[in-house]
Amino acid sequence: MxxxxxxxxxxxxxxxxxxxxxxxxxxxxxxxxxxxxxxxxxxxxxxxxxxxxxxxxxxxxxxxxxxxxxxxxxxxxxxxxxxxxxxxxxxxxxxxxxxxxxxxxxxxxxxxxxxxxxxxxCCFQQSDKPVKMITLQETHQNGKVPRVFEINEEKLERFLKNGQSLYTLNFFLKKDLTQKGKTPFDVINVINMSGEFIESSLDIESIQGLADCLDNDLSFVVLFGTAMEITLLSKTLDIPESSISVIDLKEQIKKYGIETSSDLNPEKDTLFLMPTTDLVASKIEVLRDSFLKKLKANPGVSKVVLKADHIETVDSLGVNLIIGIYRQVMSESKLFEITGAGEKFLKVANFFQFPALFKITSKEITK
Known part of the structure; x- marks a missing residue:
């Protein structure tokens, strides 16, 4: 194409x-x-x-x-x-x-x-408080000048409080689209299922001048928020990890006083929910009651992790259970994530756009 x-x-x-x-x-x-x-x-x-x-x-x-x-x-x-x-x-x-x-x-x-x-x-809500834009940049990588972006402060704070990371994604016109028979809409659709699309633009920085303008593949850059890790994101979006860059959020995390996973002592601060069965209708009530008891018995934890190592099938009530855990945990101002997700679980998670809400790591990454 x-x-x-x-x-x-x-x-x-x-x-x-x-x-x-x-x-x-x-x-x-x-x-x-x-x-x-x-x-x-x-x-x-x-x-x-x-x-x-x-x-x-x-x-x-x-x-x-x-x-x-x-x-x-x-x-x-x-x-x-x-x-x-x-x-x-x-x-x-x-x-x-x-x-x-x-x-x-x-x-x-x-x-x-x-x-x-x-x-x-003229139809917009008029606010006395001006919209504040925050300048962010990619983390430094060898031989690459970090790109700079602006994002609405309110949106940035929401990403951080939901435990999401911001990335830039590079899609090359020939390598990632035309040779794979994809269109920009195909890319946008997958991105929206994996997190929250923020912005996209032509990456003019990929061409330095006349000397290399005929040799380089035209590139597009997407600013994107998700709870996915880079390895899983690479597989989901079908682009190499080298095409994904992390936005440096250390200053913003410190500014908003948001606790991150690296701040926690896993032995004291994390509650692990470890179902040994599929999340299906016949098991949901027992699992829900068990999870509620554990949450009530551990009010001091800062993070709740659902270990999905033994979960293969998730039906509609299973989806409700996951959302229920997430909402319960968020209402108590705790972090939530899922680890050990298998291929079937990830398909369900992506379909319901869970990565836009919380962090999910696959079995391979967890290992």
Whole structure:
């Protein structure tokens, strides 16, 4: 799949997303005071995917406009603002302009988006507290200049309190996409299942000048938050570990006073939950009662670890149990993670996007 074909795929898939968004926005307007949360989330996911994929090709105006629409739908979704028809009209206008830009993708950067951006941002919740951006950089690696990024402080604090790490992911156009028959949307979908996609852009730093511009594979960089370790992340995303860099968060962890796994004494501070059976309906009640007793008997621990070494099958009640443990542990301001996860367990975990919530390590890494 050549580069121009990938752009065509981006356009076609974005148009499919936009048609879905248009239909969903019309549906939401039918009962604006009682919006269906599933439809809202669908709109959010679709526009978020367009924003992410557009960053791969440096379609900056498509990215900016889709990001602004996403921010408005996010504020409605999380009830920071009360939905009204003016907001719906602003989003419809933004979506219509995106459609026009996709139809004329070669000239999309020439479009004037200021009116739509202004109308959308006027709908945002106005806060007396200015949005504070935090500057972060990758950890130093031999022969590589660390890249610098900015992230909303509120979002960063949420990542840290959830025990998540921030990474940069490098995807090479030929090696990681075209030669594997993948598109940017394929990459975004896997990323969203593995954690939280934050930002993507063309990695212009990968080309130093005219001397190497024909030799280097074009690269895209993604800023990404997840509870996964690098080894597991590499397998899930199908990229080498060398394409994954860690964002240095030591200063931020210290600033927010957040306790991390390295601060704990495993013998005193960690409670291990060690089921010896699958997490299936016939076993759930006994396991739940057992876990509750252990949590009540160990109120002083700072971390709870579910050891999944003996878990092969997880049904819907098993998923409920895991979420229940996580919510219980988080409500008590403790860390939570799962270790010893096998291949089947990891498939379930990725499907339900557990790595976006807490740390999971596989059996290989645990060993």
């Amino acid at each position: 050549m580069e121009d074909e990938l752009v065509n795929v981006f356009v076609k898939e974005s148009q499919v997303h936009l048609e879905s968004i248009k239909s969903d926005l019309l549906e939401l307007q039918k009962d604006i005071n009682n919006m269906d949360p599933d439809i809202l989330h669908g709109v959010f996911r679709s526009i978020h995917s367009i924003k992410g994929a557009s960053g791969f090709y440096h379609f900056q105006k498509i990215r900016t406009l889709s990001h602004t629409i996403k921010e408005l739908i996010s504020q409605i979704m999380y009830k920071k603002i009360t939905a009204d028809h003016g907001q719906m009209e602003a989003m419809q206008a933004g979506v219509n302009l995106l459609s026009n830009m996709l139809e004329d993708i070669a000239n999309s950067e020439q479009y004037d988006i200021e009116k739509e951006i202004m109308n959308l941002t």
